[in-house]
Amino acid sequence: MSIPGAQRALTGRRLIIGLPWLWLGLFFALPFLFVLKLSLSESVLAQPPYLDLIREFKDGVLILAVNLGNYQLLLEDSLYFKALLSSLQIAGLSTLLTLLLGYPMAYAIARAPQHWRLPLMMLIILPFWTSFLIRVYAWIGILKNNGLINQLLMGLGIIDTPLEMLHTPFAVYIGIVYSYLPFMVLPLYATLVRLDLTLLEAAADLGCRPWKQFLRITLPLSMPGVLAGAMLVFIPVMGEFVIPDLLGGPDTLMLGKLMWIEFFSNKDWPLASALAAVLLVVLIIPFMLLRHYEQRNQEAQ
Amino acid sequence: MFRRAPLLMTVLLFGYAFLYGPILSLMVYSFNESRLVTVWGGFSTKWYSELLHNEQILGAAWLSIKIAAINASASVVLGTLAAVALVRYRRFRGRTSLEIMVTAPMVLPDVIIGLSLLLLFVSMQTLIGWPAGRGQTTITLAHITFSMAYVTVVVRSRLAHMDRSLEEAALDLGARPLKVFFAITLPIIAPALVAGWLLAFTLSMDDLVIASFVSGPGATTLPMVVYSSVRLGVSPQINALATLIVVIVAIAVAIAGVLLYRQEKGSNSRKE
Amino acid sequence: MTQTSPAPGAADTASTTASVRLEGISKSFGNSYAVNNVSLDIQQGEFFSLLGPSGCGKTTLLRMLAGFETPDRGRVLIDGQDMTLVPPYERPVNMMFQSYALFPHMSVADNIAFGLKQTPMARGARNLRVTEMMELVQISPLAKRKPHQLSGGQRQRVALARALARHPRILLLDEPLGALDKKLREKTQFELVNIQERLGTTFIVVTHDQEEAMTMSSRIALMRDGQIEQLDAPRRLYEFPVTRYAASFIGSINLFEARVLQQNGDEVRLSCDEAGADLLVRSSEKMLPGMALTLAVRPEKVRLLSPGEQSPNLVRGRIKEIAYLGGISIYHAELPSGKQVQFTQSNVQALAEQPLSWGQDVLLGWHPDSCSVLTE
Numbered sequence: 027m028s029i030p031g032a033q034r035a036l037t038g039r040r041l042i043i044g045l046p047w048l049w050l051g052l053f054f055a056l057p058f059l060f061v062l063k064l065s066l067s068e069s070v071l072a073q074p075p076y077l078d079l080i081r082e083f084k085d086g087v088l089i090l091a092v093n094l095g096n097y098q099l100l101l102e103d104s105l106y107f108k109a110l111l112s113s114l115q116i117a118g119l120s121t122l123l124t125l126l127l128g129y130p131m132a133y134a135i136a137r138a139p140q141h142w143r144l145p146l147m148m149l150i151i152l153p154f155w156t157s158f159l160i161r162v163y164a165w166i167g168i169l170k171n172n173g174l175i176n177q178l179l180m181g182l183g184i185i186d187t188p189l190e191m192l193h194t195p196f197a198v199y200i201g202i203v204y205s206y207l208p209f210m211v212l213p214l215y216a217t218l219v220r221l222d223l224t225l226l227e228a229a230a231d232l233g234c235r236p237w238k239q240f241l242r243i244t245l246p247l248s249m250p251g252v253l254a255g256a257m258l259v260f261i262p263v264m265g266e267f268v269i270p271d272l273l274g275g276p277d278t279l280m281l282g283k284l285m286w287i288e289f290f291s292n293k294d295w296p297l298a299s300a301l302a303a304v305l306l307v308v309l310i311i312p313f314m315l316l317r318h319y320e321q322r323n324q325e326a327q
Numbered sequence: 328m329f330r331r332a333p334l335l336m337t338v339l340l341f342g343y344a345f346l347y348g349p350i351l352s353l354m355v356y357s358f359n360e361s362r363l364v365t366v367w368g369g370f371s372t373k374w375y376s377e378l379l380h381n382e383q384i385l386g387a388a389w390l391s392i393k394i395a396a397i398n399a400s401a402s403v404v405l406g407t408l409a410a411v412a413l414v415r416y417r418r419f420r421g422r423t424s425l426e427i428m429v430t431a432p433m434v435l436p437d438v439i440i441g442l443s444l445l446l447l448f449v450s451m452q453t454l455i456g457w458p459a460g461r462g463q464t465t466i467t468l469a470h471i472t473f474s475m476a477y478v479t480v481v482v483r484s485r486l487a488h489m490d491r492s493l494e495e496a497a498l499d500l501g502a503r504p505l506k507v508f509f510a511i512t513l514p515i516i517a518p519a520l521v522a523g524w525l526l527a528f529t530l531s532m533d534d535l536v537i538a539s540f541v542s543g544p545g546a547t548t549l550p551m552v553v554y555s556s557v558r559l560g561v562s563p564q565i566n567a568l569a570t571l572i573v574v575i576v577a578i579a580v581a582i583a584g585v586l587l588y589r590q591e592k593g594s595n596s597r598k599e
Numbered sequence: 600m601t602q603t604s605p606a607p608g609a610a611d612t613a614s615t616t617a618s619v620r621l622e623g624i625s626k627s628f629g630n631s632y633a634v635n636n637v638s639l640d641i642q643q644g645e646f647f648s649l650l651g652p653s654g655c656g657k658t659t660l661l662r663m664l665a666g667f668e669t670p671d672r673g674r675v676l677i678d679g680q681d682m683t684l685v686p687p688y689e690r691p692v693n694m695m696f697q698s699y700a701l702f703p704h705m706s707v708a709d710n711i712a713f714g715l716k717q718t719p720m721a722r723g724a725r726n727l728r729v730t731e732m733m734e735l736v737q738i739s740p741l742a743k744r745k746p747h748q749l750s751g752g753q754r755q756r757v758a759l760a761r762a763l764a765r766h767p768r769i770l771l772l773d774e775p776l777g778a779l780d781k782k783l784r785e786k787t788q789f790e791l792v793n794i795q796e797r798l799g800t801t802f803i804v805v806t807h808d809q810e811e812a813m814t815m816s817s818r819i820a821l822m823r824d825g826q827i828e829q830l831d832a833p834r835r836l837y838e839f840p841v842t843r844y845a846a847s848f849i850g851s852i853n854l855f856e857a858r859v860l861q862q863n864g865d866e867v868r869l870s871c872d873e874a875g876a877d878l879l880v881r882s883s884e885k886m887l888p889g890m891a892l893t894l895a896v897r898p899e900k901v902r903l904l905s906p907g908e909q910s911p912n913l914v915r916g917r918i919k920e921i922a923y924l925g926g927i928s929i930y931h932a933e934l935p936s937g938k939q940v941q942f943t944q945s946n947v948q949a950l951a952e953q954p955l956s957w958g959q960d961v962l963l964g965w966h967p968d969s970c971s972v973l974t975e
Contacts, residue, residue, distance in 0.1 A: 042412050046406070046412065046425065047421055047424070047428075049471075049472070050472065050475075053468060053471075056447060127345075128342075130338040137332075148584065152580060153347070155579075156350065156569075157533050157550070157553070157569065160553065161349060163353075163557045164349035164569070167353070167356065168349060174352060204345065204349070257434070262434055262435070285442070289442065289540070295446075309435070492698050495687070495696070495700065498687040499666075499693055499762075500765065501714055502713070
């Protein structure tokens with residue numbers, strides 16, 4: 027009677043592991059191969075708008091047409107390199123800004139009285155549950171030339187002509203910090219709230235002043251949270267489309283926006299795929315950093 | 328703490344103002360009589376009635392809700408399985424790949440996921456003829472793929488904190504493994520399942536980029552409609568829509584919060 | 600220290616089938632043995648304890664009995680049937696978990712009924728059994744409560760009732776009193792013994808608390824590094840430990856390194872440099888002159904002698920430390936060799952001065968029957 031039981035347990039185990047694995051393998055991992063394949067093919071005016079890599083398969087002979095032209099174009103046209111640099115700059119700087127705002131917030135919540143912490147964190151996460159698109163849209167009404175800020179400043183007589191804010195890099199930074207703040211605060215809070223407060227008391231007891239306690243104890247111990255939060259912001263922002271499209275100007279270059287334009291406006295699927303492949307390669311290192319943090323976190327549990 | 332750190336308190340307040348100010352401004356101006364969003368023309372609910380007669384928005388909303396509901400249910404099943412696999416089975420072949428595949432969809436830019444899924448669907452259609460064309464089915468499949476990753480994270484943390492001996496006790500008392508899962512494990516991780524379902528639903532309702540890639544001519548979701556109207560400039564109807572969404576979310580969160588709080592009170596027996 | 604008399608039919612009744620028989624059980628995690636070649640028989644109706652420090656393999660052994668772990672080698676037999684590969688839900692064994700593992704989403708009554716619901720049983724009979732169990736452990740008024748509304752002691756009772764509800768042939772208890780405070784623990788020990796005697800179920804307890812094991816058990820298996828160090832009734836384990844480890848794990852003890860001088864019948868004369876004197880001990884084992892061994896004497900067996908009194912084992916020392924414990928006082932005396940000897944005196948009179956003071960010279964002795972010889 028035990029053998030069928032063991033058999034059933036094994037079948038169950040295979041099913042539990044196998045189903046999600048197969049799903050993600052098929053719909054998440056496998057598609058990257060198609061991106062790679064398409065980035066090596068040629069764009070044509072057709073439906074679908076590309077030529078297949080495999081031209082012919084006859085008598086055991088496989089004829090492939092590998093087109094490196096897309097990558098060549100990415101290298102030659104300085105537009106794409108500039109877009110990469112500008113994406114790195116925007117993602118890097120906005121990650122830093124999010125950290126500068128998110129850290130004190132997470133710190134304050136983690137040190138608030140116990141019964142306050144959950145509601146305060148809920149308030150951080152709540153906007154995340156409403157529409158991202160609509161929240162970005164809200165800033166248009168605030169930042170535009172006859173928007174709330176300009177009306178307020180002009181009404182108070184501080185300025186005479188409206189400040190140009192919408193469709194500038196400034197608006198893009200605002201939009202990113204605003205949208206990604208919860209992703210920064212969440213892991214920071216998680217590390218800060220676990221911090222053993224007696225460590226600070228011990229430091230104080232040994233003659234360490236509050237500001238030094240923060241630099242020497244709190245900050246180093248919260249580095250894993252800082253790293254995780256930074257990666258959770260940096261990685262998706264590198265490919266952000268909505269924010270630069272709605273809040274940025276025509277000269278705001280970002281890889282995600284460029285990819286969108288190549289795909290939807292220029293109908294150049296192969297070039298968009300090549301851009302995606304490049305973006306993916308750029309993001310591997312930050313992704314490894316994030317994985318590293320998560321593994322340590324799981325081991326701690 | 329707060330009394331001793333006025334600077335911290337100020338930053339915190341500023342942070343919340345920053346988070347909620349824009350949403351509030353949307354809500355206020357949704358009751359504006361004037362079409363010019365920034366000029367107050369008196370109180371009016373006319374944008375709401377226009378919104379409720381906007382066939383295009385209503386149709387898109389209905390499609391989005393259908394997709395979101397199917398997506399959320401499927402994501403909860405798949406995400407829970409993945410969480411059980413990762414928490415309960417320490418070592419198995421493919422563990423590292425599964426770990427990566429449940430983390431990556433949460434952080435990778437939507438444009439990459441959207442494009443790669445589109446290419447998959449196009450190739451699948453030529454190879455096996457399914458999914459035929461692009462629309463509701465392809466959007467749902469795409470949404471399940473990234474939503475289940477979020478569900479996995481939520482359920483996994485609850486499962487990891489669950490006392491393993493509860494399941495052993497049930498086995499010891501004669502319940503078979505499947506029975507144990509349904510009688511003991513599921514009720515205990517239920518709050519995480521509810522949270523995961525709601526999260527997956529919201530993510531799906533909110534997605535513009537991936538849906539734009541994998542959608543076909545017939546299927547326009549709510550974010551796609553919102554996006555095209557927002558690109559043309561500020562629209563009071565969108566303000567009204569935003570207000571409705573915020574109110575619905577606030578009510579849902581309040582209910583979920585109360586339920587969670589009750590559940591928590593009931594399952595604290597282990598935290599001694 | 601109280602002791603229960605050995606349960607009827609315990610120990611040497613090999614004619615009947617053992618309630619539990621372990622045959623050459625081994626289990627390793629990674630590359631270290633948790634349990635290493637353990638064989639053991641437990642009789643029906645015994646109150647059996649697996650005693651040892653954490654990491655000695657006692658919990659792994661218990662979990663193999665319950666069916667949560669499968670041994671790498673060896674067999675588990677319950678009532679003569681091979682259960683080695685039988686899953687937990689098909690074994691006639693129930694377990695009381697260290698954390699109690701009460702289902703948080705079920706009431707007390709539902710928790711107790713859970714095991715009964717897994718087998719076909721009329722509702723009336725089931726309710727009757729639940730009531731019966733709640734009466735047995737005296738928690739009837741709590742039937743409708745949820746686990747988080749109970750105190751630690753009440754939870755422990757619910758866990759016990761739940762594990763007993765299916766009338767298991769064997770009840771496994773993992774540190775049953777570990778989560779209770781000291782007062783409650785002492786009270787509950789006796790209740791557990793009473794319930795066990797009333798039901799006649801075989802109880803197998805895992806504990807790291809030697810006092811708990813001594814109080815409740817009919818027999819104790821003292822474990823160390825995955826093996827059984829000594830298996831005996833509590834009294835024998837205390838009075839006649841066979842190894843230094845067994846001697847020092849239970850209670851405190853004085854150990855003397857000695858050498859055999861000569862053996863006359865069962866009287867063995869030893870020379871002991873540490874004691875600064877020759878010693879006499881009784882042992883029926885054959886010992887050759889010159890053989891090295893360890894002599895073990897419990898502190899309460901060491902008597903304070905009046906000046907001029909004689910004893911076959913007699914040492915001189917000077918009081919170095921005094922600890923007043925209420926009922927008794929513990930003294931440390933230093934012998935001329937530098938060896939410290941512990942002995943106790945009961946405090947018979949409330950207002951008496953300490954009979955001994957620091958730095959005082961004393962004469963100590965013990966009876967040859969009151970010490971044991973350790974060969975390991």
